[in-house]
Structure formats: C-alpha cells, structure tokens
Amino acid sequence: MADRSSRSNDELKSTEDNKRCCSREMEESSNNQITSANGEKVDYRIYGMDCPSCAITIENGLKRLDNIQDAKVTYNTSKLQVIGTNALSPDSVENEVKKLGFKIEPLKQNKNIRTYSIEGMDCGSCAKSIENHLNIIRTVRYVSVNFSTGKMKVEHENSVDEIVSEVSKTGFKASLLENGSKPIDTSENKEGYGLITLSGILIALGFIGSYNGIPLFMSTILYAIAIVISGYKPVKSAFYAVKSRSLDMNVLMSVAAIGAALIGEWFEGATVVWLFALGTFLQNRSIEQTRRSIHNLMDLAPSEAWIKVESELVKKPVEDIPVGKIIVIKPGDRIPLDGEIIQGETSVNQAPITGESIPVDKMIGDAVYAGTINESGSLEVRVTKLVEETTIAKIIHLVEEAQEQKAPTQAFIDKFASIYTPIVFILAFVVIILPPLFGFGTWGEWVYKGLALLVVACPCALVISTPVAIVSAIGNAAKNGVLIKGGTFLEKAGAINAIAFDKTGTLTEGKPKVSEIESLTVSEEELISIALTLENYSTHPIAKTIVAYAKDKGVKAKNGELFKSIVGKGVQATINEDIYYAGNLKLFDEMNIFTGDVRSKVNEIQSLGKTVVIIGTQQEIMGIISVSDSLRSTAVRALTGLKQVGVKQLVMLTGDNEGTAKLISSETNVNRYFAELLPEDKVDAIKQLQSEGHKVAMVGDGINDAPALATADLGIAMGGAGTDTAMETADIVLMADNLEKLPHTIKLSRRALSIIKQNIWFSLSVKFIALILIFPGWLTLWMAVLSDTGAAIIVILNALRLLKVKE
The missing domain is CATH 3.30.70.100 (Alpha-Beta Plaits)
Known part of the structure; x- marks a missing residue:
C-alpha cells in the first residue's frame, strides 16, 4: 500500500538510534545496553x-x-x-x-547539582575563570559554566552562600535558580553605572586640569583614584584567575593598567581600566538582550491556576496541580498547564508555542498548551502534564540545551583563542625585556609597547563573535515556533541546498478520505467489511481512513486472525480460514491475478492522483477502494519561499504510484519526485541527492520516515507541539504543521552564518591592524583597549540583528 512501508514501526525502531551517524559503525550497536x-x-x-x-x-x-x-x-x-x-x-x-x-x-x-545564574560575564574566558576557581575548592565536585546562557551548574557539598561568595571573588555575581525561576535581572545595574560615571569624571578633571595649570601630582591623584574605582573588580578577578591558572582578559587588562602606572603613564592606566569597565558594562547590557529571548519564554505560562473548590474558584500554584485535575481558564487569560478541554469552546492564540499568528479554534477534546492565550470563551481543562513536563517547559529546556552546545565554528574559535592568547602574552614579555637589553630604545618605550601588546592579546571580540550570533538566531527561531537543536544544526541549515519532503502528512494534509468504492465480485457492504477487518490493526493513515469510513457507514468487522503487515505492499489476515489481502498494485501483481479491465481501472484512478487500495485473495480481486489526500494550503507558498531563499532542489519522496506523484508534484512545483518507494528506497533517494553534491535536508513528521531522516544531512520534523518524539529526535522542529516556517528557518540560518563570518573577519582584522600599529609606536594603550572592547561591542550589536530577522 502507498507509503505504508514508511510507517512501519519495525523500520522506525531499528533506525531511531542511528541518526546522525556520519557513516560510522559505532551507532550499529547503540541500542545495546x-x-x-x-x-x-x-x-x-x-x-x-x-x-x-x-x-x-x-x-x-x-x-x-x-x-x-x-x-x-x-x-x-x-x-x-x-x-x-x-x-x-x-x-x-x-x-x-x-x-x-x-x-x-x-x-x-x-542529586546535588544546582543551577546558578551568573551576572557580569561578557565572554567565554570569564566562564573558564569561574570554572577554574571553583575546581580548586575541595567541596566542589563538578562545575560547568555556560557563557551563552549565563548559567552555572555545580555539584557541591558546601552551602549555597559559600558558592555565591566564591564566585564573587572572581568578580561576578551568582544567584541560585530554583524550579526554573528567572535569572537575576542585570539590565539595571545602577551601582556599576555610577562607578563608571564617577571614574570617567575624575579622568576628565585630571586631563583638563593638566592643561590648566594644576599641579601634576593632583592630576596623578585623580587618575589613581579612577584606577582604584574602575580597576578594583578586574584586579580582584585577575588575582583569582592567576591563582587558578587562568589567563583571562582581567589578567591582561590589570597587568596593562598597573604597568602603565608604574612607568608613570597614569592617564593611560586610568583610561585603560575605565574603557575596559565601560566596554564590559555595555557588552553585558547587549548580551542580556540575547539571553532575554529565552528568559521571556519563562514568563509565558502563569505561575498560578484557577481550580474549582466546591462552588468557588480558588487560585493555586501550578507546581501543586497534579495530572487529572480540572482547571478553569477565563477569557483573555493565559493557559497555565497543558491539558484537554472538557467543557467550553474558544479560540486560542498559540503563537508562543507554534509561531502561528492566527488563533486556532478549540472545542471539547482538543489539546491546549501552557503559555497560549484563551481569547474568547471560558474553558474547563483536564490537566495532562505536570508543570515541568509542559510543551513550553520542554521548549525552554531544549533551547537552553541548544545554546549550550558549541557549533563547529565556535569550537574552532575557542581553540584558536586558547592558543593565541598565551602566545601573544609571552611575546609581550619578550618585547618588554629583549629590545632594551640589546640597546634598542629605552625601557619605558618597550614596556609601553609590551603593555599595548598585552591588551591586544585579549581575544574577547573573537571568542564572542560566534556564540552571541548562535544564541540570537536560536532565540529568534524559538519565538517563531521553530526549535533549532544546536549551533551545529544552525550551521548545517545554512548550507542546505536541497530539501526532500515526505508526501503524506507533509506536503499533503495527511488526512485522506475515501472517494470511491468499486465492488467487483461481492457487495459493497461485504467489501467494506473485509477491508475494515484487514485494516483495523494498521496505524497507516490510509488504513485509518478506511476504518473510519466503515465505522461511519455502520459496517461491522469480521472475525479475523493471523494479521500480518507486508512491508511496502499491504496487509493480510485470515478470515473464515481463507487469506485475504489489502494492498497496492505491487502486491497483486506478484499474484498474477490481474485482468485487463481491472488493471485499466486501477491505472485510470491513479492517473487522477488518487491512491488505490485493492481488496482480494490469491484467486480473485474483490474490489477497489480509492483514497485521496488534499494538498496543504501552505505547501505551495512554502516551496515558492524556499526557492526564493536559494534552495535549488525541492524533491518529493512517496510510496504512492507514479500518477499520484506526478499530479502532486505539478501542483506543488517541486523540481523532481521519487515514486513507489520502500523505506530503503527513500534512503537511496537521499543518498543519490548527496552523491550529486547536494547538502540535503529531509522533512517528515519526526516519527515516520526515520531511515530517510537519519540519512539526510539535516532532519526536520513537523508538528512538534503535539508530538514529544518529534521534539526529542529531530535536528530542527517546526512546532506547527506549517511548512511556511521553513523558508524563515533557512533564511535565518544563512543570515546567522553570514554574520558569524562578518564578526570573525572583523575581529581578526582589528587585532591584525592593532598588532601592526604597536611597533611604530602609533597604538596607544587606550586605543588598544578601545580596539578590543569596541570591537566586542560591535560584533555583539551585529549579532543582535538576528533577533530582528522577520518572516
């Protein structure tokens, strides 16, 4: 039967764990415990x-x-x-x-792992410094700090207050997160802003005074106070970084500032720490915009829900509401928990989950999701998931997990920076010591150049160029109902130039209807009864269609036994000691029982784009049931959009006959199609596209077509809002059954790749220019700091543009 093979549970089970295998045999035994x-x-x-x-x-x-x-x-x-x-x-x-x-x-x-929010990190080296410091504490068994999400996971035996205190020693602020609570708000750090302003005023007064006749020592005192105010935090952080054998930007900036003061360049030293503090403050404010894209998701679901207690409505925390409890949602309220409507009708705005802008009509029996908005009628909903298991909770978890995963580009940049920084650090000390030792200039001159080189050794702009872009893109996608499961898949999506679509349920609605019944040797009711008996145990959409049709007609099934699925062809069962079959043309061709009239009838039906289910035995064909599936209204627009964003090959894969495939392909305007495919044939089709030099994505429903989804460079699942498996197994999940999200996803991924490349080249160019300008003496210390912090702010702002990319 058409497409039946792609729905085979056996095929799915045997391939689920092989996904993303990169042609490696390791995965062959991944199911073995x-x-x-x-x-x-x-x-x-x-x-x-x-x-x-x-x-x-x-x-x-x-x-x-x-x-x-x-x-x-x-x-x-x-x-x-x-x-x-x-x-x-x-x-x-x-x-x-x-x-x-x-x-x-x-x-x-x-069970002692706790999650903390960290305030003040502005690049990956900050995270490394915190990790290194906590790792030397005996009562800390494990620590992992993620710069992108601003979170720290620690397994420790000492108290929370002690962990917070230890983190503060490194110059950052930690606060414990309980039950997914919101991280601390860093958007309004008045104290830090005030200190930066004060030290800036002192530097300005000292600089102006030096040109207006005030004694030199007075200007020096003003500069020294400014250094203490702005430099206290980085020097303190630098002390603990050195103690834990880290070489982060606090160390580099502190050495530069202290060195400048020691050689009498008080203005330069004060300017270094002030620009560094200002740059760090601005970086933190900018980075928080990216993190807020996920924090805002946490605000979507209410913390309390209305429940009925006798004749009254009482508010109760969502954490205390068990599965099966009845909650009441008033018009205009956000839905607090996932559930099933048992009373009432309404329209629900599901944009926070699926990205759909048009409200969806809901009635008794329909599912609703936490965080969505009840627009009109009052509802009574039976809770189906605990607060930590709701769809919105899973989205937040998956997106945060995705942001913690390093993309290949980011991993390379981090490795490069870990080599670059110590090399330039050593080079700086060589510049400070060797030239004056051999009589090439004065100590003061070369010390100054070495200090400038130390500042240039800070790779902040470079290491921040990739993660901020990835976090911004993943946050944008999540807001629009698309889950990208990590930077690796974001990069892969940007390189995709061919997309293969499963037909049933992807390009079509996946809700076929019986359109015609042709009885040949038995009555129509008898034919439907036999078909119902055969299809009752199948989960294939077409089988379900025939079963539903028979039940609507009031037809009863016969007593069948020994049911068997014939992969890619149909089903069989024994009824009254005779074997009956329901399947496609292939199945009955093998039996050699076709007559010319029946074959021409089948060909005629298939030419109209309908799927044929043939009912019969090994001796005769008893009748033909025609089933047709309607094209998704969004399919044509989505495929047109994909061509506009540069996807060259749009391919349809189907187990349907040639006639149906040809008709659907002409309506959807795909470039090519592969028809009458078994599961292994779909895999071969993907491999053929890859052998032609294409980077191939496969779009399915996340559960079916697992072999093809596994073989493709990128697996994309549709309808994740209603399917936990889709959310867990696919690389990218379209939360709504809406292909129109796909062009936006490809466009966003390509824009992200472009911005990452821009940021990397800009950061490297700035460093290269700064290095060149040091040796002629043209690069001052404050210019070196400005080149580093300024470049970091520019790459962050450039990456933030990804939050604004619209469909």
Whole structure:
C-alpha cells in the first residue's frame, strides 16, 4: 500500500538510534545496553562532540583507565554510560574526558547539582575563570559554566552562600535558580553605572586640569583614584584567575593598567581600566538582550491556576496541580498547564508555542498548551502534564540545551583563542625585556609597547563573535515556533541546498478520505467489511481512513486472525480460514491475478492522483477502494519561499504510484519526485541527492520516515507541539504543521552564518591592524583597549540583528 512501508514501526525502531551517524559503525550497536554482573553503572552528558569520531576518542580513552570495564558514547544523544568496579572514581572519568577536550556532566545519580545564574560575564574566558576557581575548592565536585546562557551548574557539598561568595571573588555575581525561576535581572545595574560615571569624571578633571595649570601630582591623584574605582573588580578577578591558572582578559587588562602606572603613564592606566569597565558594562547590557529571548519564554505560562473548590474558584500554584485535575481558564487569560478541554469552546492564540499568528479554534477534546492565550470563551481543562513536563517547559529546556552546545565554528574559535592568547602574552614579555637589553630604545618605550601588546592579546571580540550570533538566531527561531537543536544544526541549515519532503502528512494534509468504492465480485457492504477487518490493526493513515469510513457507514468487522503487515505492499489476515489481502498494485501483481479491465481501472484512478487500495485473495480481486489526500494550503507558498531563499532542489519522496506523484508534484512545483518507494528506497533517494553534491535536508513528521531522516544531512520534523518524539529526535522542529516556517528557518540560518563570518573577519582584522600599529609606536594603550572592547561591542550589536530577522 502507498507509503505504508514508511510507517512501519519495525523500520522506525531499528533506525531511531542511528541518526546522525556520519557513516560510522559505532551507532550499529547503540541500542545495546552495557551490562555487568557486579559493576557500577554511571551515566554522563558529554558536551563539545561535533562528529561521531569524537565519541570513539572518548570511548577509547576511558577504556584504558583502571577499574573501567566498558564505556559507550551515543553521539546523537550526547550521553556516556560507564561500567566500572566498585572502586570506580567519578573524578577519574571526568578528568579523562576533560583532558580529551570535552565537557562532561554527571546525570541522575548526582542529586546535588544546582543551577546558578551568573551576572557580569561578557565572554567565554570569564566562564573558564569561574570554572577554574571553583575546581580548586575541595567541596566542589563538578562545575560547568555556560557563557551563552549565563548559567552555572555545580555539584557541591558546601552551602549555597559559600558558592555565591566564591564566585564573587572572581568578580561576578551568582544567584541560585530554583524550579526554573528567572535569572537575576542585570539590565539595571545602577551601582556599576555610577562607578563608571564617577571614574570617567575624575579622568576628565585630571586631563583638563593638566592643561590648566594644576599641579601634576593632583592630576596623578585623580587618575589613581579612577584606577582604584574602575580597576578594583578586574584586579580582584585577575588575582583569582592567576591563582587558578587562568589567563583571562582581567589578567591582561590589570597587568596593562598597573604597568602603565608604574612607568608613570597614569592617564593611560586610568583610561585603560575605565574603557575596559565601560566596554564590559555595555557588552553585558547587549548580551542580556540575547539571553532575554529565552528568559521571556519563562514568563509565558502563569505561575498560578484557577481550580474549582466546591462552588468557588480558588487560585493555586501550578507546581501543586497534579495530572487529572480540572482547571478553569477565563477569557483573555493565559493557559497555565497543558491539558484537554472538557467543557467550553474558544479560540486560542498559540503563537508562543507554534509561531502561528492566527488563533486556532478549540472545542471539547482538543489539546491546549501552557503559555497560549484563551481569547474568547471560558474553558474547563483536564490537566495532562505536570508543570515541568509542559510543551513550553520542554521548549525552554531544549533551547537552553541548544545554546549550550558549541557549533563547529565556535569550537574552532575557542581553540584558536586558547592558543593565541598565551602566545601573544609571552611575546609581550619578550618585547618588554629583549629590545632594551640589546640597546634598542629605552625601557619605558618597550614596556609601553609590551603593555599595548598585552591588551591586544585579549581575544574577547573573537571568542564572542560566534556564540552571541548562535544564541540570537536560536532565540529568534524559538519565538517563531521553530526549535533549532544546536549551533551545529544552525550551521548545517545554512548550507542546505536541497530539501526532500515526505508526501503524506507533509506536503499533503495527511488526512485522506475515501472517494470511491468499486465492488467487483461481492457487495459493497461485504467489501467494506473485509477491508475494515484487514485494516483495523494498521496505524497507516490510509488504513485509518478506511476504518473510519466503515465505522461511519455502520459496517461491522469480521472475525479475523493471523494479521500480518507486508512491508511496502499491504496487509493480510485470515478470515473464515481463507487469506485475504489489502494492498497496492505491487502486491497483486506478484499474484498474477490481474485482468485487463481491472488493471485499466486501477491505472485510470491513479492517473487522477488518487491512491488505490485493492481488496482480494490469491484467486480473485474483490474490489477497489480509492483514497485521496488534499494538498496543504501552505505547501505551495512554502516551496515558492524556499526557492526564493536559494534552495535549488525541492524533491518529493512517496510510496504512492507514479500518477499520484506526478499530479502532486505539478501542483506543488517541486523540481523532481521519487515514486513507489520502500523505506530503503527513500534512503537511496537521499543518498543519490548527496552523491550529486547536494547538502540535503529531509522533512517528515519526526516519527515516520526515520531511515530517510537519519540519512539526510539535516532532519526536520513537523508538528512538534503535539508530538514529544518529534521534539526529542529531530535536528530542527517546526512546532506547527506549517511548512511556511521553513523558508524563515533557512533564511535565518544563512543570515546567522553570514554574520558569524562578518564578526570573525572583523575581529581578526582589528587585532591584525592593532598588532601592526604597536611597533611604530602609533597604538596607544587606550586605543588598544578601545580596539578590543569596541570591537566586542560591535560584533555583539551585529549579532543582535538576528533577533530582528522577520518572516
């Protein structure tokens, strides 16, 4: 039967864990659980893997350790499972993974992991400094700081106050997040702004006074006070960074400022710390705009819900409401929890979840989602999910998880910066010491140039160029009902030039209807009864259509047994000791029972774009049921939009006959189609497109067509709002059944790639120019600071443009 093979649960089960395999055999055994008779099993999450070869590296590294019996890394879920003896040390596992260049986070067994919000980080080196400082504390077992989301995860035995205090020593502010609460608001840091303003005034007074006859020592005192005010925080942070063997921007700026003061350049030293403080403040304000795109999602679902207590309505915290409880939603209110309507009718604005601007009509039996808006009627809703399991909660979790994953470009830049900074730092000391030792100029001259070189060694603009762009793009997409599951997939989407679509349920509504019944050897009622008996155990959309049609007609099923699915062809069952079949042309062709009249009738129906379900036995064809599916209203517009954003190949994959495929392809204006496909044929079609040099995305419903979704460079699922599996398995999820979100996704991804490239080249160009200007003596210290902080602000503002990209 058409497309039946693509719906096979067996095929789906065997391929779910093979997704994103990069032609590697590791995934072939990913379903096999690691077992040990007396071993301890520990699970971890791995961050930083950008291809399955990373998984092999981790496995091989861990298997060499003592007390480890086995280790298995599943690339597409980023999970590590380790089996070891009772003497297995979690620290040894974590240290080995970190040595290999990846981040590791224990799962499940460690219940003391707490999440904190960190205020004041303006690039990745800040996160590294906090990690390094906390790692030297004996009571801290694990720490991971993510710059993009501004969050820190810590497993510790000491108190929360002690962790907050330790973070404050590094110059940042931490606050504990409980139950997904909002991070601290950093948008109105009055104290920091006031200190920056005060030190700026002191510098200005000292500079003006030096030209108006006030004693030199008075200007120096003003500069010194300004250095203390603006420099206290970075110097304090630098002290703890050096103590934990980090070389971050606080160290570089502090050395530059103190060095300038020691050689008598008080104005330069004061200007360095002031510009650095101002730049950091502006960077923090700008970065918060990107983080706010996710924080705002947290505000969508109300914290309380109305429930009925006898004859009265009482407000209750959503955390206290169990599954099955009846809640009341008034007109105009936001829906607090996912549920099913049991009383009332209304229109619901689902834009926060699906990005759809037009409200959706809802009635009894329909699902509603937390965070959406009840526009008109009053509703009674039976809660179906706890607050932490709602669709909006999963979206927030998935988006934050996506932002924590490093894209290949970001991983490369971070590695480059980790090499660049110490090299330039060492070069700065060489410049300070060697030239004056060999008589090339004065100490003061070369010390000044070395200090300028130290400032240029700070790679802040470079390392911030990629993550801010990725966070902005992922936040924009989430706001528009599209989940991009990480920077890797954002980059892949930007490179896509061919998209393959499953026909049923993607280009078409997936809600076929019985359009014609042709009885040949039995009555129509008898034919429908046999068809109902055969199709009752199938989950295929066409089978469901025939079952629904039979029930509407009041036809009853016969007593059938020995039901069997014939992959890619149909179904069979034994009725009254005879074997009956329902399937497509292929199935009955193999039986050699077609007559000329029946074949011409089938061909005629198929030429009209309808799907044919043939009912019969091995001896005769009993009748033909015609089923037709309507094209999605958004499909043509979406495909036109994809061509406009530069996708060259639009391809339809279907198990339907040639006639149906040709008709649908002409209506949708796809470039080409592949018809009468089995699941393995769809995989071959994807591979054929890849062999032609295309970067291929596959669009399906996230559950079906798993083999093709796994083989494609990018798997895109539709209708994630109603399907947990789609949200969990696909690389990109369109929350609504709306293909029109696809052009925006491709456009946003390409814009993000373009802005990342702009930021990288701009950052490198600024550093290169600054390095050149140092040695002729044209680059002053304050200019060096301005080139670094100014460039960082510019790349942030450039990345923020991604938040404004519209459909």
